[in-house]
Amino acid sequence: MTRKYFGTDGIRGQVGQGVITPQFFMQLGWAVGKVLAERHADGGGLVLIGKDTRISGYMFESALEAGLIAAGVDVGLLGPMPTPAIAYLTRTFQASAGIVISASHNPFRDNGIKLFNTQGVKLADDVEAAIEHQVDRPMVTAERLGKARRVPDAEGRYIEFCKGTLPWGFSLAGLTIVVDCANGATYNVAPKVFSELGAEVIAISTHPDGENINLNCGSTKLNNLQKQVLESHADIGIAFDGDGDRVQFVDERGEVVDGDQLLFIIAAHQQRHGGGCSGVVGTQMSNFGFELALEALKIPFERAKVGDRYVIEAMNNNGWKLGGESSGHIVCADVTTTGDGIIAALQVLRALNAEAQTLYELKQRMQKMPQVMVNVPVKRKLNLDENDMVQTAIAEAEQRMEGQGRVLLRPSGTEPVIRVMVEGQQHGMVSQLAHELAEVVGRATS
Structure with a gap:
């Protein structure tokens, strides 16, 4: 399923670039609130917001809070807490959803969100699709505003x-x-x-x-x-x-x-x-x-x-x-x-x-087993399965390992890189093949 905003691990990017802006986060909060209100008899209930420690988290927390409250949803602010803690607390408080403001292992310049449903698991595809549809609609003020509180x-x-x-x-x-x-x-x-x-x-x-x-x-x-x-x-x-x-x-x-x-x-x-x-x-x-x-x-x-x-x-x-x-x-x-x-x-x-x-x-x-992975920065999208130069290089690498190893190339879901992984019994050969393949991928994407 193609998503406009959501990736496999929520929404993530560099602050100020693309959709990682306060304006988008406020619109997103409103969209989440509207979808929850349509799906819950109590009108959207309570949404918990947690974050990690990056400096932009405070800004995005406020933006999400404003959007959710405008949609008539009550908000519980958790402050800096681990992502799994928000999943657990969403279940514990029987909240309608939990939102984490974080870019996980990425540097502080990045940020994003992850969303959990009331069971503390990531949202289903149809819910994400409904939120994406709502994000692009004009934002209006709710008849009943929500309230925000700290969760001490x-x-x-x-x-x-x-x-x-x-x-x-x-x-x-x-x-x-x-x-x-x-x-x-x-x-x-x-x-x-x-x-x-x-x-x-x-x-x-x-x-x-x-x-x-x-x-x-x-x-x-x-x-x-x-x-x-x-x-x-x-x-x-x-x-x-x-x-x-x-x-x-x-x-x-x-x-x-x-x-x-x-x-x-x-x-x-x-x-x-x-x-x-x-x-x-x-x-x-x-x-x-x-x-x-x-x-x-x-x-x-x-x-x-x-x-x-x-x-x-x-x-x-x-x-x-x-x-x-x-x-x-x-x-x-x-x-x-x-x-x-x-x-x-x-x-x-x-x-x-x-x-x-x-x-x-x-x-x-x-x-x-010895395993070497090389991240290759990419300037444009590359269909690895349809690129003859890349596929020929993979076949040659597998042939040289004589069935005693494996090769895997995949685009990263969080960074503009292609990960080249080679695994086999001899570390020297594995390392050599990984770097050779990385050079081929680099030429194919330049």
Whole structure:
């Protein structure tokens, strides 16, 4: 389904460019309110608005608030909160919808929104289509204006929810954990969750100034976390992205443990101690070693297109409760409705506790295949399937790997790049082929 405004992960772009303007956000708020009013007997009810820490969030929060109130909808303002917290609180308050103002792992110059329905899951296609249709209509003042209020206990509710996903009496006492909050939405919540469970917490990147979100920190820039883990002799390092729906770990040796490895640790724990793991959904980018490790444990595995929307869709179709991406966007559907970095981290820590092993030891049960990805900036759209030069280069690369690897090229859903991924048994060859393919793609799009 072609969307004019909504992508696979909401609406996102650079502030002041395209539709990422206060005027559009006010119109969007009005459109959301009008659609909700048409679909809910109570006239639209309550809509919650949360945001991450980027400086433009305050401006867009006000614009959305004005549009929603003009449509006759009441608004609850949550302030800076992780994306999954807004999903949870939308369910808890039985709100008609939840809106997150965030550009996730992107730099502070970008912003956007994600929307959740009353069940705390992303909006259905027909609802997004109705909102898009309403956005383009003239905005008029509602007969009954809505009201706005702050929600003062949102943080405490979410912290208790996170802790409540673990067994009664679970403790992190004796563990030293470095927590990198990316100067983002988890800066005030995540350290409290782990410390209240008994861990000694060293919190870094917890001083947002509106412009330093994701800046050389968080789940996309792990150097500072690795350094801090080694210098403090910590047991584990945990990094979130700007809006808190992704997580990456660093083990006691300073080595990165990515989303595929974390997913495997959770799945293996469920298979051994949780009554079994019904199956796991990964993506086209999931490491082949991940698939083989699950197969060895007799855990079914399926690949979906990249994007949590597609992962959750495949999980629902199969009736499975676990899925995610190598980026660290992990969905534990047995305890929550969307990707949640803190929840996923707690599930990993639960597995470590049950196995009585270090993270370095536990991750050895899955052997990753060498995988190299190159992002190629594009100046114009390119149909990869119909470009003879690109397809010939892919065929030659696959032939050189003699069936012992795979090639994947896909446009990014959030950036103007094409991601070139090559995976195989020999790192030297994999790296060479990835860069050769990237050069071909670059020529094709120039």
